[in-house]
Amino acid sequence: xxxxxxxxxxxxxxxxxxxxxxxxxxxxxxxxxxxxxxxxxxxxxxxxxxxxxxxxxxxxxxxxxxxxxxxxxxxxxxxxxxxxxxxxxxxxxxxxxxxxxxxxxxxxx
Amino acid sequence: xxxxxxxxxxxxxxxxxxxxxxxxxxxxxxxxxxxxxxxxxxxxxxxxxxxxxxxxxxxxxxxxxxxxxxxxxxxxxxxxxxxxxxxxxxxxxxxxxxxxxxxxxxxxxxxxx
Numbered sequence: 001x002x003x004x005x006x007x008x009x010x011x012x013x014x015x016x017x018x019x020x021x022x023x024x025x026x027x028x029x030x031x032x033x034x035x036x037x038x039x040x041x042x043x044x045x046x047x048x049x050x051x052x053x054x055x056x057x058x059x060x061x062x063x064x065x066x067x068x069x070x071x072x073x074x075x076x077x078x079x080x081x082x083x084x085x086x087x088x089x090x091x092x093x094x095x096x097x098x099x100x101x102x103x104x105x106x107x108x109x
Numbered sequence: 110x111x112x113x114x115x116x117x118x119x120x121x122x123x124x125x126x127x128x129x130x131x132x133x134x135x136x137x138x139x140x141x142x143x144x145x146x147x148x149x150x151x152x153x154x155x156x157x158x159x160x161x162x163x164x165x166x167x168x169x170x171x172x173x174x175x176x177x178x179x180x181x182x183x184x185x186x187x188x189x190x191x192x193x194x195x196x197x198x199x200x201x202x203x204x205x206x207x208x209x210x211x212x213x214x215x216x217x218x219x220x221x222x
Binding site for chain 2: 031032041042043044045046049088090092093095096097098099100101102
């Protein structure tokens with residue numbers, strides 16, 4: 001079993017939809033949780049960063065961490081075609097940084 | 110501010126050879142991390158250097174090594190290349206380290222034949 005599980009998709013939604021991306025993990029020691037966005041042929045860019053549990057909002061993006069369920073989510077409101085990319089969750093602690101496989105998202109105009 | 114740069118962008122090597130990849134971080138960033146990205150395994154953390162010292166290391170064999178210079182530039186070396194080392198190698202720089210905001214470079218695409 002992988003330490004971090006992420007549904008690879010692909011996920012296709014119409015423009016304006018709310019998108020929910022999720023990751024589960026098995027290592028209860030993880031304290032740092034991140035979401036990255038990666039466009040084709042580019043390096044990943046950090047979208048959201050959370051330490052420990054809770055919610056964090058930044059514009060159209062909301063990140064949630066539920067440590068009791070070992071589950072993290074990224075919500076994208078009013079999705080745009082420019083949001084079409086691969087979204088990677090990442091988490092770590094104690095020298096480890098583990099990425100999910102990435103979810104490929106396509107937002108159709 | 111200039112972003113993270115990586116050289117070369119593309120590289121073709123033969124099995125058994127060694128290769129050195131270079132990464133120049135954002136000015137002022139002291140942390141440089143390296144990653145391997147493949148379709149099968151996804152993005153995997155190799156190691157992090159901070160102020161010339163290796164601070165964290167992922168689960169890769171000793172054939173993968175790195176170093177960081179006093180100007181924060183970093184190099185990654187892979188010896189005795191295997192076909193499975195074909196991947197996109199990404200480096201990222203940060204002012205604070207592995208668990209904080211990292212800025213990724215465009216990557217070096219390594220093909221081993």
